[in-house]
Amino acid sequence: MSILFYRRPDYISRPPGPLNASACQRYAEKSTRNKSQIPQELSFDNIVANRALPPCGLQDFMDYLVYVSHDAENLQFFLWYEGYKRRFAALSKQEQAMSPERSDALAIPEGDATAAVDASKRPDAAAEEIDIGNEADIQLAERARSPFKSVFDSRTSLQMSDNRTGDALPAVKKPATPSMTSAELLQVAHQPFRAEIHKVLLNYIYPSSPRELNLSHRDRSALLHALSFTTHPSAFTPIATLVTATLRNQAHPNFIRWTICNGNQPRVVFVRTMGILNTFLGLLTLLLITLSKASRWWRILGAMELWLGLMTLIAAFKGLCMILHYNHGRVLQPWEDFDIEPESDPNNSNPGSYNMKPKDGDETTLASSFWSQRSSRLDAFGIGNAFDKERWLLQWRQTGTLKKVFGKAVWVQEEGIRLLQDRIVKQSQAWAVLVTIIVTAAFVALPKGGFY
Incomplete structure (x- = not known):
């Protein structure tokens, strides 16, 4: 594509409501226009495999989803699911046989989504009808009557807390399984990774969970x-199909579009103002010389200022600061430039108190502590995604405007981003030259004003 007509990846908005197939189809249709605008080294597969360098690494993608688009749970679930598939495939054939593949027999009949989570109709005494082993096995089968019962019981007894707020999670309705024999219940309880599935439900599936996926009632019930x-x-x-389609066709193009910008919002506003x-x-300058008695060729002097302003303005509207781009730099995002920590006193009841100036020698420790907090979001069962x-x-919020505008800058390590930024800068220069020539020629063609 010609440099004059290169565009960043189009922004793909997210419609309100839960994830659904029709929205994912629209994402796929819109993302086809972005294929030529995103180089292969910045593809979704390379980023989630952490083969791209900052600011396009996996941690950068997670930061964007947490702090900018606010839907990091999709990537967190995706990373867990991909790892889970590999770990399940590594099991022995005997262990895999204990958990049969999902089939139409496990699907919820049409119009019966609510029935899937109704209370079990099997009598409690059914456990005594079949000899399934010793007392321990009977107790295990009883706990397996609803695979999620013991989890909810533990929520009540242990007062499980939300990692983000420290408040107790609200109670949610317990789903139950259809009728099963005691032998079938025992087999379910012994299935591989059953305890991990409970954790996934508590973290991603149940309402009010720390990383709740935006699922419809039917999809949640079917799962x-x-x-x-x-x-x-x-x-x-x-x-997983809905989550992957959303990440690949909506979140990823938006992330690349956002990453191309080398300045934060205050810096970009400042540069746009300077361009204007x-x-x-x-x-x-062109107008004043035209109205004077000076030779018309003096009007060309205004062309340089006009070209500089147009070039800066066009690049700034694509999020680029020309001064930063000269050395392929970018402004650190505020969460990257972190240098404060909460008071270390565990008995401190005032959540608004901070150590604004760390003690001598503690800078490395504080930076490492916050990096651990950020990187923990890559863990399947790490902290929640709220950052307020x-x-x-x-x-x-307490930083002055000038310090925000002229914040710390670092080098852009990812070559793919540097190439895209180079293309945008060259495009800005080309359009600025073209418009400047046309405008200057129009002013030169005008007769002298002769007013002074």
Whole structure:
């Protein structure tokens, strides 16, 4: 594509409501226009495999989803699911046979999504009808009557907390399985990774969970119904398909578009203002010389200021600062430039108190502590995604405007981003030259004003 007409990847908005197949289809249709605008080294597969360098690494992608688009749970679930498939495939054939693959028999009948989570109709006494082993096995089968019962019981007894707020999680309705014999219940309880599935439900599936996926009632019910029979990865296939399509065709193009910008919002606003000012000064110079008695060729002097203003303005509207780009630099995002921590006193009851100036020699420790907090979001069962109480946010709000504009800058390591930025800068220069020639020629063609 010609440099004059290169565009960043189009922004793909997210419609309200839960994840659904029709929205994912629209994402796929819109993302086809972005294929020529995103180089292969910045593909979704390379980023999630962490083969790209900052600012396009996996941690950068996670930061974008947490702090900018606010849907990091999709990537967190995706990373867990991909790892889960590999670990399940590594099991022995005998262990895999204990968890059959999801089939139509495990699907919820049309119009019966609510029935999938109704209370079990099997009598409690059914456990005594079949000899399934010793007392321990009977107790295990009883706990397996609903594969999720023991988890909810533990929520009540242990007062499980939300990692983001420290508040107790609200109670949610317990899903139950259809009727099963005691032998079938025992087999379900012994399925591989059953305990891990409980953790996934508590973190991603149940309402008000720390990383709740935006699922419809039917999709959630169908998943719970399938997981009541098996822990096979295929039970998650419909959900994983929606999550992957959203990440690949909506979140990823938006992330690349955002990453191309080398300045934060205050810096970009400042550069745009400077571009408008230089453009205005160039036009004013052309106008004043035209109204004077000076030779028309003196009007060319305004062309340089006009070109500089137009070039800066066009690049700035694509999020680029020309000064930073000269050395392929970028401004650190506020969560990257973190240097404060909460008070270390565990008995401190004031969440608003901070150590604004760390003690001598503690800078490395504090930076390492916050990096651990950021990187923990890559863990399948790490902290929640809310950041309203993170310390960098208070520091950013207290930072002066000039310091925000002229913040710390680092080198852009990823070559793919540098190439895209080079293309945008060359495009800005080319358009600025073209418009400047046309405008200057028009002013030169005008007769003298002769007013002074």
